[in-house]
Amino acid sequence: MTSTADAPRSPGRPRSIRADEAIIEATLDLLAEGSTIEALSIEAIATRAGVGKATIYRRWAGKDALLLDALRRLKGVLAQPAGHSVRDDLVLLVGAIGKNVDPRAAKIMPCLAPAVNRSADQFQLYQSIISPRRQLMREVLRRGIDEGVLRADIDVEVTMALLTGPMLIQRVLQWNPDLDEQALPERVVDAVLEGIRAR
Amino acid sequence: MTSTADAPRSPGRPRSIRADEAIIEATLDLLAEGSTIEALSIEAIATRAGVGKATIYRRWAGKDALLLDALRRLKGVLAQPAGHSVRDDLVLLVGAIGKNVDPRAAKIMPCLAPAVNRSADQFQLYQSIISPRRQLMREVLRRGIDEGVLRADIDVEVTMALLTGPMLIQRVLQWNPDLDEQALPERVVDAVLEGIRAR
């Protein structure tokens, strides 16, 4: 966060926290309403937030810096696996993919896909969001191996991609409109657990 | 295709096919070079193609129509499974995901993710590109079931998502930078075939 730093004392009028909030919220709202990242203008954000442009520039160097702060808000909280059944924990984690506390996140996430590949900053932000989630899943898988529920010779990283991929392409890319998104987490986890080869 | 329609005869000078080509190529080149869809301007395309702006507007109603035509060029050819081993055919199809004949496609595809969710036209285009590929995989899976190689009770659609998802998130979203993209198709197919549960 650039604004509202830990200023020890200030002579004049302090920065408005309400303005901080309003700017961030306006940014996320506009994104969720369909604006793409680059179509987003400081002027539109200022108007939407009921704020002068100068108030934004006083806090952030430009659109990129503002976006980085705004998107950080979408991280949300991590799902907490119960720790009893490996299968149930995986269903929980897989079901949480792309499902954020902030409903706007679902609509904003697809917009990040292009940005992630072009801006190192945004790539880092993106990774910082998903890597703790990956870690959570990794721990569940390792636990499953330790408990003997999962085979010991599986590639944990590949398995995570296996579990995450289907949910992500469905939620973010609408890969197959006919797929039942509701039931998908369970079905994915069970299919990955059991395999599809006849035996 | 909007331009170079099947005009029976025309009094004056015919439209230049070279201009058609140049405009489409310039569009794809600019996209592949990192321009995002909306940052792409008709002016830039015209300049790059060595063409007047009017020549573009004479053929297409606007940027969207041009883009639709340009992106159709990226469809590429479908991978042809050999039809011997179900496992090998799946590896081939999974390996072909996100790998297009046109090397520009790989860089352009991530940009489509946001557009797909906002424009009905682009969503349709996107679906028209991937649905034949899905069909191909569907047939291989059905064949596997018929031959008794795959279990008869699997959900074919979910299985396709299972196979496609990991490749797609890796190639398009760079989901996990540490994952070996080269070996991924084989690993994904084998993991899905065998399952990860200990037995």
Place this chain on the structure above:
DNA sequence: GCGTTACGAGTCTGACCCGTATCGTATTTC
């Protein structure tokens, strides 16, 4: 050669935007 249409290049108007500066006002410390 004549009418017709396309061509590349360029111009023009009206938007929209960025980032800065400047208003008059409000809120804080000393």
Place this chain on the structure above:
DNA sequence: GAAATACGATACGGGTCAGACTCGTAACGC
């Protein structure tokens, strides 16, 4: 109350772009 800093609003110069238009030229059928 004075100095300092914030506020929303607005104006500014500089920039890009969409689309429609205008050139003089080129290619076609008749």
